Amino acid sequence: MTLAHEAFKRLCSYGKEETVAPGSILFRQGDAGLDLFVVLKGRLEMFETKRDGFVHVVHAVAEGAFTGELDLFNSRRSLLSCRATRRSDVLRISRERLQVLLQSEGDLAEAIVFACLGRREELMRAGHGGAVVIGSARCSDTLRVRDFFVRSRNPHRFVDVSLNEDAAALVHLLECSNADLPAVFLAGQGLLRNPSNRELAEPLGLAGKTVPRRECDLAIIGAGPAGLAAAVYAASEGLHTVVLERHATGGQAGTSSRIENYLGFPTGISGQQLAANAEIQAQRFGAELLITHAAGRICHCGERIDVELGDGAVIQAKAALVATGARYRRLDLEMSSDCAEKVAVHYAATPLEALHCAGEVVIVVGGGNSAGQAALFLSRHASHVHLVVRRDTLSETMSNYLIQRLSSNPNVTLHCGAAISRIEASGENTIAVIVRASDRRQSQCVTRNIFTMIGAAPNTEWLEGTLALDAAGFIVTGNTSDGIRSTYATSLPGVFAVGDVRSGSVKRVASAAGEGAAVISEIHRYLAEACAVSMTAA
Ligand SMILES: Cc1cc2nc3c(=O)[nH]c(=O)nc-3n(C[C@H](O)[C@H](O)[C@H](O)COP(=O)(O)OP(=O)(O)OC[C@H]3O[C@@H](n4cnc5c(N)ncnc54)[C@H](O)[C@@H]3O)c2cc1C
Structure with a gap:
């Protein structure tokens, strides 16, 4: 992907020039927090080192083109390494400068975001730089692991032990029992035996920072359409936003093969594509996503809302938004x-x-x-x-x-x-x-x-006894939050709810996204009011 002359000049104003010797490594497979490199003169190449040491060149980056992939916008680890094939002049744009560029240069942001999404799509299609999953197609843990890779947009190659003799021999050699399957090989991680989603998310750079205590303006719980829309609006309007998601972005919509009635996509869009686009959009504005972190409890703690995670970490926020949606009820089936x-x-x-x-x-x-x-x-x-x-x-x-x-x-x-x-x-x-x-x-x-x-059941078990719920377990909203009546305020001041989890909401992608967008103005009002009250008290 190359840019027009004027756009290229503007892009250059964000970086610093460097000269790199032939063979220099600019970043390696597994690195996170990468800078963006633009080739001014010379040539770079992106490559993958296979487990047997074999180096496979995935694509070249010619003069006028730039490096970068989905990992430019978040803490995901790079799937590929990058080196100079000859003496080259490159422009290095740091993460911080890139963030400024993405927010202030609409056309450049568009070019970069679309190039990065396209490259990830290509890696997903070809399986480059990804994991190898060895298991049985009918095993539920194998299905879970593969689903996690697909929904978090990480390439993987699947080898069925029951169909591939070499894989069966490898499993035997590694002394993997049935309970150890699937066996997952991740670059730089060695063998993972039937890993949990969290054990996959951490090395992939999806789990985010899990220090015991984090502060932010807004904690959003759930990264379905409602939570992601709220993250886009909150982050783009200057709120320091942290999103917690227990599984993978997209929620129920992410499991839909094709959503045909969402505005702006005349031929429909797959749920996973919609989720991937929304995730990048939120991250482009600076929202932080912590994947495989489930909220376990929420409470008022002085002027802050504490959201407690399963591993004991706490997110301390000025306001919280519950967008945990719903899940299908289990079928009550009689079977041996x-x-x-x-x-x-x-x-x-x-x-x-x-x-x-x-x-x-x-x-x-x-x-x-x-x-x-x-x-x-x-x-x-x-x-x-x-x-x-x-x-x-x-x-x-x-x-x-x-x-x-x-x-x-x-x-x-x-x-x-x-x-x-x-x-x-x-x-x-x-x-x-x-x-x-x-x-x-x-x-x-x-x-x-x-x-x-x-019939869907709301994801609210963790809120019983904390927030007012209706008879079916959906969150009751329309309360008064610190003196201000709000459509989305719950019974706990400073805590709001949107999307499918809200009692009386329309269970649709567009309405969930709409509520996610609308609630942010109410949260701004709440924060301004809460701030005024604490200043008066002081
Ligand atoms: C297969 C399918 C097809 C559909 N097709 C359409 C369609 O074509 N058009 C349409 O308009 N609607 C469709 N829908 C409905 C639509 O997907 C939902 O209305 C919409 O996804 C609701 O969005 P939400 O963000 O409120 O909740 P959800 O999409 O349910 O997202 C909630 C998120 O919160 C996470 N979460 C839950 N609990 C926690 C916790 N404690 N901590 C952290 N995270 C948590 C979940 O993992 C999930 O990712 C479809 C639904 C399904 C299942």
Whole structure:
């Protein structure tokens, strides 16, 4: 990617010139907090060193082009190393100067951000610089680890032990038991045995700084559409913003194969792409994301709000925003432990799950848009999809465009007014018994994959006894926060709630993002009022 002459001159005003000798390493795979380098004269190359020491050149950076990838905006570790192939003059733009540039030079920021997103996309596609995951395609921990890599946009290569003799031999040599799988090889980390998401996030540079006590203006809990939108508005309006996310950015939206009704994307956008764009947008304005950190408790502590994390660390904020969304309820299925081992119950339908059940019969349970989208998406990969809906009709719960597409799809069978009553074993197979409520008629379906997308439960267990919740556990808002009535204020002054977790909210990406944006002006008002009160008291 090269820039026009005038833009290039402006870019140069942010950096300092350096001359580097042939073979000089500018940064290494695994380094974090990288500067940006622009090639003025000469040539750089980006390369990956494989585990066997083999060096693979991924791409060259020619005169007028710049280095940089997703790790320019956060504390992610570099997936590639960079060296000069000949004596070269480069311009080094430090992190601090880059932050200034990103906020004040819209066109340059656009060029840099899009180049970086594109490069990560390419690395994801080719699997360069990423991890190697060795496990079994049907193992839930392997699926969890792969899902984490995909959703956090880290390339990985998967090797199935049951299909690859060399991998099976390696697992044996390393004395990995079944419980140790998946075995994950990360650059510079050696072997990780069935690592937790946190154990992956730390070496990848996603977990952020976890000192015992951190201070900020606003702590946002949850990085779904609501939390990310709030982070963009808060950080861009000058609030020091820390976002806590227990799993991966994007929330429920991040598990959607395609969101077609979000404004501004005429052909739709995948949930993961939307999340990746929003994450970079928030970081570009200076918001800090701490991934794999779950909030465990929230309380008022003097003039501050303390958000306690599972590992004992505390975020001390002037205000807090709960955007922890919801998750699908578990399906209450009757099945033997033998069946439970063979049947995978999924709560998302992303390309990873699609790969998992390619060519097989699958069942999707649910009558909402998410179930409809999942059924349509899976119908392109599975041999057949059965959509099981408790209600007699879809018209009240699903968008018309989805109903039309499902009804005309020969690869989808609709079972309205029905439910799965049990899963039975039949030799090596497992059979789901679907019962129609009106006449108790049963149909049987041989399957190993059930996707459940039924009624969402709010992620508020950790708030019971702290915030006022409605009968279903959603956060009640519309309270008075320090004398000011606010649509999004909870029962605890200084703590606000937005998105799916809020009682009475519309459960949509656009409304979650809209609430995330709108709440920031209320938080500004609260902070100004709280500041005035403390000055009067002093
Ligand atoms: C498969 C699917 C498809 C969908 N398709 C569409 C669509 O096409 N159009 C549409 O408008 N809507 C769609 N929706 C609904 C939409 O995704 C949600 O309304 C939206 O994501 C809600 O955003 P949110 O930020 O409020 O919550 P969420 O998206 O639920 O995000 C909450 C985040 O908080 C995190 N979290 C939870 N507890 C904690 C904690 N204690 N500490 C730290 N982090 C925590 C979670 O891990 C999560 O990342 C779909 C939903 C699904 C599941």
